[in-house]
Amino acid sequence: MTRFAYPNSALIWGSLALFTLLCLPPALAQQAPAADTTRHQTLSEVTVTGAATHFAAPVDGTTITAGRRNELITPRDVNANLVQNNMRQVMARIPGLMVWENDGSGQQINVATRGLSPNRSWEFNTRQNGYDMSADAFGYPEAYYNPPMEAVERIQLLRGGAGLQFGPQFGGLLNYELKRGARDKKIEFETSNTAGSNGLFNSYNAVGGTVGKVNYYAYYRHRQGDGWRPSNQFRVDDVHGNVHVALTERLTLNAELTYLTNRLQQPGGLTDAQFAQDSRQSTRERNWLSTPWLIPALTLDYKASERTRVNLKTFGLVASRNSVGFVAGLPAPDSVNRRTQQLAARQVDRDDYRNLGAELRLTQDVDLLGRTHTLATGLRAYRATTLRRQRGTGTTGSDYDLSLTGNGLFTNEFDFTTTNAAAFAELLLHLSPRLSVTPGLRYDYLRNTGRGYLGRTANGGENRVPDQQSQRNVLLYGLGAEFIVSPTTNLYANYSRAFRPVLFGDLVPPATADVIDPNLKDARGYTAEVGYRGNYKNWLxxxxxxxxxxxEDRIGTIRRPVPGGTVGQTQQFRTNLGRTQTHGLEAYAELDLIHSLTGNFNLPHLDLFAALSLLDARYGSLPVTTLTGTGTGTQIVESNLDGKVVENAPRQTLRTGLTFAHKGLSMTGQFSHVGKVYxxxxxxxxxxxNAQTGAISAYQVADFSATWKLGQKGRYRLSGGINNVFDARYFTRRAGGYPGPGILPADGRTWFAGLGLTL
Known part of the structure; x- marks a missing residue:
């Protein structure tokens, strides 16, 4: 049976009481809507002027959001370290947000919710302006590229049934919508330059505007620094441009191009003893990562009528993941070969990605039984290829150098492909002026292939593994519902099927003796949620x-006897093992204290916010095995993970803060508490x-940020802040491999200060 128990913490339960007192009574006290209420009177996208976080309209562009939890975050309205993509600040109002904080460069964003893994946000369907940006949305969904928060207009987070419209991932949709050029100017120039701790320098420069029927926007961002730990320097350059051309009054063409180049030094992991001694030390001096990323996209937006909208996106990806370093596990020292007293050769790994996709979406208003309903449909075609080369023998140097030595060959090499075709349909059906339901269906055809070799023979030949292929048809379905309690509040609920495709790493064993289950299948399951949301009098x-x-059907490895083998002969067998179940409470509230007491909106703002998550994530029946003895005396000891807590799933997460804002000045103090995880x-x-397993202690961290806008329309901007004000020493991740292995410490106290100008 699943357990749902929490420590008796005054901090957590006091916050829960605050939500109950602040949220429910005033909202329920409002009048019910009039009988002629339509869907346009439900929660609108802009419910509170200047809000950093708000809720989407029931139909947002070509996306139906009614009946499911959704958040829209506007980074420009958040006092946060946008320069380094500090997501614990930017997304502080998202309940249960888990962040792996081990990359001070800000390039690798690792976030998740609901007890899922934050690893490069791979449990989300990550997108930019509605199109894919990860390495392979199905076979390798890691987001090595993330846009600079200074360029982001809003972040769209859609959970629950998001998979019906956007494809798999239990986490839902995480979409970064970039800025567009000013509509009322032919040209507008923006520059922002920031300096900070450890040699941080960031320069963001953008130009945009509207000339006739053409709207344009382009930016260049350069960021560099030495990092909080030694051997942690980074250099990142981003270029993006988008052009929107109104071909007719109804048809708009948009062309976009995004390019990233970076070079990140990885200081490696620490053992627990090293972390306790000095969490700022480095164990690796010669490890580097680079991920050049090019994303072209072309979009046609056709408004056939006030009731019909068609959107066609075509997009591609030309990208790489390149690393070179000394990757031996701890506590092995970094560089010296004890026998020869020479620097050890480093390992070189390289991935190349080539993707092409298209999505067609149609939103149609339909009149039926005296009411207006909305039908959203879509088609998708996608093909991705990955060339993976691993374990090449690199140089003994310390700089970023991908050259191979020895025989100049990689030990492992694989070609992976993903082919996807999909169709979906959702109907926002208004059963009454107050009640709507949204049934939906999605069909996916998926085909993954893998071929290559794993290791080499004594004479240098390829030790090829059997070709891998996985082909399947997946049908997902879901149902959402929304009930209008008042003109500005509603109840929502949904149930939606989801699945997690077999990944490339699941198709190929990590060692030649391992065996892949030929019947390996996707992990599947469902999410269900119910909630109450809204706003009250523009101050809550x-x-x-x-x-x-x-x-369900989580993929893992067990040890079993070799079928038909001798006594004691065993093998690692990768197959579908079992399930996990997670349930919990998610609560967010933001109260404007001064305006709620006085009703005078000319007075300064003093906003108190809190985002609380209480969750319980447990394994169900999931067998595991260990070996005892040696040779013919080897025995397999079986056990079960039933009742064990899921990794990276903190029971409590609380982020709370206070923002003061008056005229051009805005200041925010924020406190974060994240519970213990395994x-x-x-x-x-x-x-x-080796520090790869073990508990990860609960931690608390405080931040302060401020922005001061001066001149007409805030033309001049001063910004700055202190992250980790009290210099807490903590870590959020134990890595089993790159960029570790071992404990990856979070940054201690750092500061930043910047000056911006808009002309």
């Missing part, structure tokens, strides 16, 4: 809900010698 916003996530499914408490 809230969203309180409960969710349940059932994750790095492995066995819930190992005591850390291992």
């Amino acid at each position: 916003r809230f969203d309180v809900g409960y969710f349940f996530l059932n994750y 790095a492995d499914a066995n819930n190992t408490e005591e850390p291992t010698a």
Whole structure:
């Protein structure tokens, strides 16, 4: 049976009481809507002027959001370290947000919700302006590229049934919408330059405007620094341009191009003893990562009538993931070969990605039984290829150098492909002026292939593995509902099927003796949620809900006897093992204290916000095995993870803060508490010698940020802040491999200060 118990913490339960007192009574006290209420009177996208976080309209562009939890975040309205993409600040109002904080460069964003893994946001369907930006949305959904927050107009987070419209991932949709040029100027120039701790320098420069029927926007961002730890320097350059051309009054063409180039030094992981001694030290001096990323996109937007909208996106990806470094596990030292007293050769790994896709979406208003309903349909075609080359023998140097030495060959090499065709349909059906339901269906055809070799023979030949292929048809379905309690509040609920495709790493064993189950299948399950959200008199916003996530057929490895083998002969067998179940409370509230007491909106703002998550994530029946003895005396000892806590799933997450704003000045103080988590499914408490498993302690961290806008329309901007004000020493991740292995410390106290100008 699933357990749902939490520590008796005054901090957590006091916050929950605050939500109850602030949110429910005033909202329920409002009048019910008039009988002629239509869907346009439900929660609108802009409910509170200047809000940093708000809720989407029931139909947002070609996306139906009614009946499911959704958040829209406007980075420019958040006091945060946008320069380094500090997501614990930018997305502080998202309940249950788990952030891996181990990349001070800000290039790698690692976020998740609802007890899922934050690894490069791969449990989300990550997009930019509505199109894919990850390495492979199905076979390798890691987001090595993330746009600079200074360029982001809004962040769209859609959970629950998002998979019906956007494809798999239990986490939902995470979409970064970039800025466009000014509509009322032919040309507008923006520049922002920031300096900070550890040699941080960031320069963001953009130009945009509207000339006749053409709207344009382009930016260049350069960021560099030495990092909080030694051997942690980084250099990142981003270029983006988009042009919107109104071909006719109804037809708009948009062309976009995004290019990223970076070079990140990886300081490696620490053992627990090293972390306790000095969390700022480095164990690796010669490890580097680079991920050049090119994303072209072309969009046609056709408004056939006031009731019909068609959107066609075509997009591609030309990108790489390149790393070179000394990757031996801890506590091995970095560089010296003990026998020769020479620097050890480094390992070179390289991936190349080539993707092409298209999505066609149609939104149509339909009159039926005296009411207006909305039908959203779509088609998708997608093909992705990955060339993966691993374990090449690199140089003994310390700089970024991908050259191979020795025989100049990689030990492992694979070609992977993904082919996807999909169709979906959702109908926002208004059963009454106050009640709507949204049934939906999605069909996906998926085909993954993998071929290549794993290791080499003594004479240098390729040790090829059997070609891998996975082909399947997936049908997802869901149902959402929304009930208008008042003109500005509603109840929502939904149930939606989801699946997690077999990844490339699941198709190929990590060692030649391992065996892949030929019947390996996608992980499947469902999410369900119910909640109450809205705003009250422009000084209170809230969203309180409960969710349940059932994750079945999780893929893992067990040791079993070799079929037909000798006594004691065993093998690692990768197959579908079992399920996890997660349920919890998610609550967010933001109260304008001064305006709620005085009703005078000419007075300064003093906003108190809190985002709270209480969750319980447990394994169901999931067998695991260990070996005892040696040779013919080897025995397999079976156990079960039933009842164990899921990795990276904190029972409590609380982020709260206070913002003062008056005229051009805005200041925010923020406090974050994240509960204890485990790095492995066995819930190992005591850390291992290599620091890859063991508990990850709860931590608290405080931040302060401020912005001061001067001149006409805030033409001049001063910004700055202190991250980790009290210099807390903590870590959020134990890495089993790159960029570790071992403990990856979060940054200590740092500061930043910047000057911006808009002309």
